[in-house]
Amino acid sequence: MNRRAFLKATAGLPVAAWGLSRFSRAQPPGQTQAPASSQASTGAASPPVAAAPPASAASQVKEFAPRPGPWRSFEITTHVEVQRPAGMTRLWLPLPAVAADYQDPLDNHWTGNATLMEERTDTDGTVRVLYAEFAEGGPAPALEVISRVQTRDRAVDWSKTIAASEDKAVLKRCTAPTDLIPTDGIVRETAREITRGKRTDVEKARAVYDWVLATMYREPKVRGCGVGDIKAILETKNFGGKCADINALFVGLLRSAGVPARDVYGIRVAPSAFGYKTLGAGSATITKSQHCRAEVLLREHGWVAMDPADVAKVAREETGERIHLDDPLVAPVRRQLFGAWEGNWIGFNTAHDVALPNATKKDRLGFLMYPQGETAEGRLDCLDADSFKYSITTRELPA
DSSP states (O other): OOHHHHHHHTOOOOOOOEEEOOOOOOOOOOBOOOOTTOOOOOOSOOOOOOOOOOOOTTOOOOOOOOOOOSOEEEEEEEEEEOSSOOSSEEEEEEEOOOOBTTEEEEEEEEEESOSEEEEEEETTSSOEEEEEEEOTTSSOOEEEEEEEEEEOOEEOOTTOOOOOOOOHHHHHHTTSOOSSSOOSHHHHHHHHHHHTTOOSHHHHHHHHHHHHHHHOEEOTTSSTTOOOOHHHHHHHTOOEEOHHHHHHHHHHHHHHTTOOEEEEEEEEOSOOTTSOGGGSOSSSBOTTOEEEEEEEEETTTEEEEEOHHHHHHHHHHSSSSOOOTTSTTTHHHHHHTBTEEOSSEEEEEOOOSBOOTTOSSOOOBSOOOSOEEEETTEEOOTTOHHHHTEEEEEEEEOO
């Protein structure tokens, strides 16, 4: 049973064409980054915030203030050993495709016993994967890919404005509906209600951000990062989810309000520099550290970092108790993630409705940030790394 059917029981983009990757670099989105010494604060009008309640016994005041600074280099290793091959086995491993002024994909190297291994990309360069085929009757399929990426913190300087511009195809893609993120019906009605009276795109983004945080909540029992079926979320009023649910709703509502927005799917690669255990990788093993963020294109600021899902994660999981959004432990994260990200994460892609090249199962993936595989018996469960079987590790390279 899919998520939409489950939620109801309990309460278009074209398919991308794929080719050999030339690793051609996408143009970084136009955006303003704050100097290291500046403070990010929104100048747009926003709903009044109630006075913060006293800190709970479990919470404490922390600083959270990502600022663009030195680049950091990471090496991410994905190792796959298919435990129960049957017939032809195929694997698709996501590779970092996001290139911007906060991330620079350096290179990818791979080894394995596949009969075919090649890097593939869709026609618009949004998605890159390592695609591998293993013939029937061969040795147990094994594949390893090592990706090197540079990343750094990012933060918008709200005191400065630019004349933001973007390619028409990108704008179309970032305002269009997808299979799981429609922009009509209940989604559009909800967006209109949230943004009523808001005149600027910054005001609309702030209104949607605050509404999502007031409405959605982190549900640890959800598998993986969630599904992101925003119509089902709104229709059933089942507002518990994870990043692929919370940030998908944020993006979908903004698109419905006419503001370009996109999810960025990736993985955490290092602990948070600010001491938040929920905002970083807890060890060198990051097999289950996938996380999607969001970006919003604002006319006077370019592409701006946003992440309401991580605010919800801190409120639910940073301590042993649920924390109010205005708690001193959550408040700085809530404030800064409207305009900033920490560079302890790398982005794979911004794609939706992904059709895996040469897959026998023709259904499209809502997003791609987990290894994918199939045998003659069907698609492997990407959320069950132990049965699949795969592992992902990270290490920071010397400066």
